[in-house]
Amino acid sequence: MALATTSSPAWRRPTWLTLPVAAGGLIILAWVIVALTVPLWTPYDPVMMAGRRLLPPGAAHWLGTDALGRDVLARTLWGARFSLLIAAAVITAAVAIGAALGAIAGFLGGIIDGAIMRFADVTLSFPPILLAMAVTASLGPGLQNAAVAMIIVWWPVYARLMRAQVLTIKEREHVEAAVACGAPPARVLGRHVLPLCWSPILVNATMDFGQVVLLAASLSFIGLGASPPTPEWGQMISEGANRFYQWWIAFGPGMAILSIVLGFNFLGDGVRDLMDPRTQ
Amino acid sequence: MSADPLLQVSGLRVTIPTAAGPVEAVSGIDLVLAKGETLGIVGESGCGKSITMLAAMGLLPSHIAVSGSAKLAGREILGLPQAELAGLRGKSIAMIFQDPLTALNPVLTVGDHLSEALRLHNRHLSHRAAAERAVELLDIVSIPEPRRRLSQYPHEFSGGMRQRVMIAMAVANDPEVLIADEPTTALDVTVQAQILDVLRRMRERLGLALIIITHDLGIVAGSADRLAVMYAGRVVEEGEAEAVFARPCHPYTQGLLAAVPRIDAARRRLVPIEGAPPSLTARLQGCAFNPRCPHAEAICRSAVPSLEAMGKARVACHLAERLSGSTSQTNKVEAP
Amino acid sequence: MRRFILRRLVAMPFLVLGIVTAAFLISHATQGDPLISVLGDRQMDNPEVVAAAKARWGLDRPLPEQYLVYVRNLLTGDLGISIRTKQPVTRDLFVRLPATLELVIAAMIIGSGIGIALGVLAARSRDKPFDHFSRLFALIGSSLPVFWSGLILLFIFSVKVHWIPGPGRLDARTTPPDFVTGFYTVDSLIAGDFGKFLEALHHLALPALVLGWAVMGIISRMVRASMLDVLSQDYILAARARGAREGRVLFHHALRNALIPTLTIIGFSFAYLITGAVLTETIFSWPGVGSYAVNAARNLDYPAIMGVTIVGGLAFLITNLVTDIAYAMADPRIDMK
Numbered sequence: 014m015a016l017a018t019t020s021s022p023a024w025r026r027p028t029w030l031t032l033p034v035a036a037g038g039l040i041i042l043a044w045v046i047v048a049l050t051v052p053l054w055t056p057y058d059p060v061m062m063a064g065r066r067l068l069p070p071g072a073a074h075w076l077g078t079d080a081l082g083r084d085v086l087a088r089t090l091w092g093a094r095f096s097l098l099i100a101a102a103v104i105t106a107a108v109a110i111g112a113a114l115g116a117i118a119g120f121l122g123g124i125i126d127g128a129i130m131r132f133a134d135v136t137l138s139f140p141p142i143l144l145a146m147a148v149t150a151s152l153g154p155g156l157q158n159a160a161v162a163m164i165i166v167w168w169p170v171y172a173r174l175m176r177a178q179v180l181t182i183k184e185r186e187h188v189e190a191a192v193a194c195g196a197p198p199a200r201v202l203g204r205h206v207l208p209l210c211w212s213p214i215l216v217n218a219t220m221d222f223g224q225v226v227l228l229a230a231s232l233s234f235i236g237l238g239a240s241p242p243t244p245e246w247g248q249m250i251s252e253g254a255n256r257f258y259q260w261w262i263a264f265g266p267g268m269a270i271l272s273i274v275l276g277f278n279f280l281g282d283g284v285r286d287l288m289d290p291r292t293q
Numbered sequence: 294m295s296a297d298p299l300l301q302v303s304g305l306r307v308t309i310p311t312a313a314g315p316v317e318a319v320s321g322i323d324l325v326l327a328k329g330e331t332l333g334i335v336g337e338s339g340c341g342k343s344i345t346m347l348a349a350m351g352l353l354p355s356h357i358a359v360s361g362s363a364k365l366a367g368r369e370i371l372g373l374p375q376a377e378l379a380g381l382r383g384k385s386i387a388m389i390f391q392d393p394l395t396a397l398n399p400v401l402t403v404g405d406h407l408s409e410a411l412r413l414h415n416r417h418l419s420h421r422a423a424a425e426r427a428v429e430l431l432d433i434v435s436i437p438e439p440r441r442r443l444s445q446y447p448h449e450f451s452g453g454m455r456q457r458v459m460i461a462m463a464v465a466n467d468p469e470v471l472i473a474d475e476p477t478t479a480l481d482v483t484v485q486a487q488i489l490d491v492l493r494r495m496r497e498r499l500g501l502a503l504i505i506i507t508h509d510l511g512i513v514a515g516s517a518d519r520l521a522v523m524y525a526g527r528v529v530e531e532g533e534a535e536a537v538f539a540r541p542c543h544p545y546t547q548g549l550l551a552a553v554p555r556i557d558a559a560r561r562r563l564v565p566i567e568g569a570p571p572s573l574t575a576r577l578q579g580c581a582f583n584p585r586c587p588h589a590e591a592i593c594r595s596a597v598p599s600l601e602a603m604g605k606a607r608v609a610c611h612l613a614e615r616l617s618g619s620t621s622q623t624n625k626v627e628a629p
Numbered sequence: 630m631r632r633f634i635l636r637r638l639v640a641m642p643f644l645v646l647g648i649v650t651a652a653f654l655i656s657h658a659t660q661g662d663p664l665i666s667v668l669g670d671r672q673m674d675n676p677e678v679v680a681a682a683k684a685r686w687g688l689d690r691p692l693p694e695q696y697l698v699y700v701r702n703l704l705t706g707d708l709g710i711s712i713r714t715k716q717p718v719t720r721d722l723f724v725r726l727p728a729t730l731e732l733v734i735a736a737m738i739i740g741s742g743i744g745i746a747l748g749v750l751a752a753r754s755r756d757k758p759f760d761h762f763s764r765l766f767a768l769i770g771s772s773l774p775v776f777w778s779g780l781i782l783l784f785i786f787s788v789k790v791h792w793i794p795g796p797g798r799l800d801a802r803t804t805p806p807d808f809v810t811g812f813y814t815v816d817s818l819i820a821g822d823f824g825k826f827l828e829a830l831h832h833l834a835l836p837a838l839v840l841g842w843a844v845m846g847i848i849s850r851m852v853r854a855s856m857l858d859v860l861s862q863d864y865i866l867a868a869r870a871r872g873a874r875e876g877r878v879l880f881h882h883a884l885r886n887a888l889i890p891t892l893t894i895i896g897f898s899f900a901y902l903i904t905g906a907v908l909t910e911t912i913f914s915w916p917g918v919g920s921y922a923v924n925a926a927r928n929l930d931y932p933a934i935m936g937v938t939i940v941g942g943l944a945f946l947i948t949n950l951v952t953d954i955a956y957a958m959a960d961p962r963i964d965m966k
Contacts, residue, residue, distance in 0.1 A: 135647030139942045140903040146926050147938040151658040154929075227774055231908055234776050236927045250777050254912065260784050267777035274772035282768065352869055376874065383872035390870075395863040399962055400885050413872045446961045462871065 029287055037280030044273050048093035057084035059091040059244040070261050077261040079252060081242075088244035089265035095245045096273065099156065100225040103163045104218050110164065111171025112214060118172065119179030120202050130176070133169035141166045142231060149237040156245070159238040163228055167221070174217060178210035185209075216288065220281030223274035230270055246270050297367055299502050300326040300349075300386075300470055305361035305371075307341070307348050318344050320526040321361070323600070326470065331496065331503040333513030333534065335549070336523035337570050342506045345523075346472050350386060351378040366469070384414045387463035391475035393455035397447035403458055404443030407431070410462040430461040433498075434491055453484035457491055464495050471495070472504045477512060489516060510553055514538060522546045525571055525581035527597075532606025542608040544586045580611070588612055633957050637950055648942040653699050656935050657692075708939065709932030713924065718936035722918060727811025728798060729910070729917030733902045735837035740844030740902075741895055747845065748852025748891075749884060752860065763849060770846030775905045779839045779912040786835060793835045796914030799828055836913045840905045844898040851894040855887035862886075889960050896952025903941060 057063040062082035063074070070077045076085035118129040136144070148162035149155075182188065183206050191205045232238035233247030241248065246266035253263025307319040319341040326332050334342045347353050349363040351373065363371040365386060370378065382388075390396040397406060407427035412418050418426075424443065431439035434457040447455060456476065463471055473492060477485035493516060496503050505513055513520065513534065520538075521531040522545065530543040541547045548566035568585035580586070583593040592611050600607040603614070702709075708718035751763040786793040794800060798813050806816040806825055813829035859865065860883055868882050910919035918937060925933035 131643075131647065135644060135651055138644055138648055138946055139651070139938060140900055140945055142904045142907055143922065143938045143941040146907075146922065147652070147655050147934050148658070150926055150929055150931065150934050151655050223772065227772075230774055231776065231904075234774075234908065235923050247774075250774070250780070254776075254780055257780075257784065258788070260781070263777060263780055267774065267781065270774050270777065271769070271772055274774075275768060278768045278772050282764075350870065352866060379869075379872045379874045381872070382870055388867075388870040390863055390867055392863060396867040398864045398868070398882055398886070400889075400960070401882075409868075409873070410871050448962055459867075 031283050031286065033279045033283030033286070035283075037276045037278070037283060040272055040276030041280065044093050044276070045097065047090055048097045051090045051094065055087045055090060057087035059083065059088045060242045063087070067256070067259050069259070076265045077259070079249075079259075079262045080256055083242075085249075085261055085265045088249060089246070089269050091244045092246045092249065092266060092269060093273070095156070095239065095243065096226050096229060096270075099160055099163075099229045100222050103160055103167060103225050103229075104222055106164045107167035108171050108214060108218055111168035111173075112175040114168070115172035115175030116179050116202065116207060116210070119176035120183060120198070120206065126176075129172065133172045136165065136169045137173075139166075141228065145228060145232055146235065146237060149232060154237045154240065156233075156239050156243070159229060159232045162232070163225060166228075167225070170217070170221070171214060174214055175210060178213060179206055182206050182209050212288075216281065216284050219284060220277060223277030223281070226270060226274055226277075230266075298325045298364075299328045299330075299366060300324070300504075301362075301364045302345070302349055303362045303364075305345060305348060305363065306359070307344055307353070308358040308360075310356060310358075315358075318526055319348065322523075322526075322528055324521060324528070324531075326502050326504060328469070329496075329500050329502055330518045331505065331516055333517035333520045334504060334506045334523060335508065335510060335513060335520060337508055339570055339572075340523045341526040342523050343474050346388070346474065346504065346506060350382060350388065350472075351375065352382075352388075380414070383410060383463075383468070384466045385468055386470040386472070387466075387468040388472040388474065389456070389459045389463050389476055392479045393452060393459050394447060394479075396459060397455060399447055402444050402446055403431075403450070406458065407443075407462055407465065410465040414466045426465070427461075430465055431458070433464075433495075434458070434461045436461075452480050453487055456480060456484075456488050460488075460491055460495065464499060464501070467499060468501060470502045470504065472506070474506045475508070476505065478507070478509070485512070492516075510549060522549070527581065527609065528600060529582065529609045530606060531600070532604075536605040540604070540606075542603050542606060542613045543582075543610050544588055545582050548585075580609075634954055637953055641946065641950065644946055645943065648939060648946070649700055649703055650696075652935050652939050652942075653696055655938075656931060657695075703939070708936035711925070711933040711936075712930040713928050713933065718932050721921060721933065722936060722940055725916060725918050725921050728915060729906055729919055731812040731814065731833065732836055732840065732910070732915060732917060733899075733906055735833050736840035736844065736902055736905070737895075737898070738841075739837055740841035740898065741848055743841070744845040744848030745852050745884075745888075745891070747849035748887075749856060749879065751849065751853040752856035753879070755857065760853075763853075767846035767849050770842040770844075773842065774908075775839060775843060776908040776912055778842070779836065779909045782835060782839055783912060794828075794831055798832050798915065799825070800832075803828060836909055836915060840902060840909055843901055843905055847898060847901070848891065848894055851891050852887060855890050856883055859883045859886045889956065892956045892959060893952060896948055896955075899948045899952075900945065903945070 057074075060083065063084040064078050064082055066078060066080060066082040068074055068078040074084050074086065076089065079085055079088070114129050114133075118126040139147075145159070145162040145166050148165055149159050152158035152161060179202075188201060188205050191201050196205075229238060230245070230247030230250070233245045234251045235247075236251065239245035239248045241252075246269055249266040250263045253259070253266070256262050302322060302324040305319055305322040305324075306317065309316045309318050322341075322345055324332070324334075324345070334345070336342050344353070348357075348359045349371070351370065353359060359371065361371065362369060365381065370381065373381075397403075401409075404424060404427055407430060408420065408423040411423045411426055415423075427443055428439045431442060436442055436454055436457055442450075447458075450458065471492075476492065477488050480488060489512065492503065492505075495501065505517065507513060517534040519532065520534045521528050522537070522543065523529065524545050530537060530541065530546045537546065538550070541550055545566070548564075551564045552566060554563060566585055571581055571584075579592075579594040579596055580589075580598050583589040586593065590612065596611070598609040598611045600609045601613070706719050708722075710716065711718050711721055714721055747763045747766070751760045754760050783793070787795060799805060803825065805813060806820045806822060809816045809819050814826055814833060817823070817826035817829055865878060865882060868878050873882070906917065907919040907922050909915070910917050911923050914920070918940075921933065922937040924930070925937065
């Protein structure tokens, strides 16, 4: 019985590297590189005047200049630093706080579970943008306060997710075994339950990155986030809205937001497809 | 008995494209069903028995390649456009499925299902007339309080009753052929006998030809006129049921019959067939059964045996003639 | 099912209380003097106004008493006076609500209609070009900042090609139809003024489309996933075996089942739409609650901000409840527990 053998190609595409994952990953990687390195190579300073005001896109200024004569492309590329930084900070904090509270709630149950989940439910009862607006306005406009507001908006999502995971995992036999051996609750939680809970959280966090970028830009657009002259994308679009006929002012930052969020959505979509048992 | 068979399948081949390359699930099957006859198709899971019938009815997804011939009352139905096939399905040839819970639409009432079965093939039937006929049908399959049951949903019925509903839907338009794909597998043993009884009554009352697909020999013993045993996508033995049961010629059939636990014989150990059926992707050269066959020889490993006549049956085995002299087991399995 | 609805209704008052408490805490987180959250900087110099505010909101009393005063005021529908418009916030919201509702409902209709259609077609042509295209279309919809897409599309369609009229719900010189529902489209039809109806529709088109695009995306993905799941079920095969044709299988059998999980997504889309409305209205000069909220935020008009937030939270609660009830009614398998 002979089996046919194919000559092995030089490089075999790993199964997880599907088109959406690759596309998303590349876009995000590109922006991360831009965010990290832009001070080194951009010809124009994002906050200083670089040319005549309100110039349409041309050879010297590929995306034109804004109302204060600043180069739009430079400002757009610089904006990545703020958006990515905020998104990273908010997601990390929201996941940390949310997952911690969710794990405690799921593991301990009872009153603590009830209390934490009530908090989460009430927070989730508000439309996110309104809640973020209210908190930011109360704390005072500014990027940091906007970040705090977004963390407050986002933590319940991860609390719920983690709690659901913990509830499922803690019924598993190896957990029962650990408890039967006399392991203290903290150890059971930390060593036996939590390590298995992380994957849906990570998938969700990846997808949420894009949504946080959007929310941050929205808050800045309204005037509650970054303030001039910070080259934050939402802020720039707000300036662009005031200069309706100079479309390039809003075009740069808008395309930036679109491409980054699209990148995260591609990645998240691709990862979700990979994990969906039906498509395996 | 008329000379023309009601359903005639010849050289049916089903090829499924997979990531590992095309896989032949069914490799050239011939089947014949005469009017009013009951044919039992028997085999382990994965041998292709369900796929054969689905292919004949044109119910396989379009990316699966089907070749060969399937004739219903002399008319070729393989490759017919879907619109024409839809006219035949449920009217001339009907099918009931293994799990009656998943085979019924959860958001539609039983009455909706029956009305649909009727009105798909009788456009001018009014809703009221269809409902009346539906009540009659439920009565025919012995469902108590049929009128009340019409407005209930599938999940409100028991497993056995759901299968009766499926049978009622299948016979609604007086089909000529009824294919029952593992009709009792998902049911309790006590309910199995009831369902087989319903099928038998339908057959007598309507004179329909029945194909029972099953892995359980006990189901077809006593009710099948003819038997076809399938293994790894091919028919390995077929003929009159009594003959096959009394004198099985193919080693696989012998193994199947020997594995059936007996009440009437002295206590003895169960005799399973060694090994497992080949996976779809690992089809071998030669006879597919040879790794598990106690009599396998060199020729079995190199050439695929074809169906040859042997007394009242046909067998696909190189060694059938030689073996038939030595095998003298009588394995008459009683009807349930 | 009745018990299920009852359980949800019983939980409502607690959630409402939670919303109110949260709003109270937030409004007291304002930097410095809580009076600022009620009056704004400028009014602080006027001793009469300050005294009146203190009395009304109990701001010189201990915190728990303030909370009770707050709750009592809310129960009577008193959301405070807007610093910017000098009108009661409740009245401001009431006046502006129909505009937002009209926009959101139109966006919902467009979003779900096209979304469901796209989802069904994508499921049918799985892995073929159309499927990939609709996936891209959906992803772009959820990645676009609505305030930007609105801006760009408004620029293209109103300045460059003149297909869409200028800002607002009607042309500048047109008087609105007599108030019946507050929806200019519906009211013009009721008044029999077809020209005005078309004009209102014309103005409604682009903002509703921009808003609907985001929702279209998530709905079509959900419908596609649902349809693929349903189409692999045995009852679909059984329906075909009975003689049902492709169209009937798709719509009468498959879509009915696929829409059930989609209902939750449609309800959830409401959140998206509120977010979008807040941001889109300013771009299109749409005089609704959204632009009111944005103006309030820009001017640090705290009573207005809190008012919108509370009302938004309540609207959210109600929508979620309605969605849950609709889901329970649509799936006959959900029984009383």
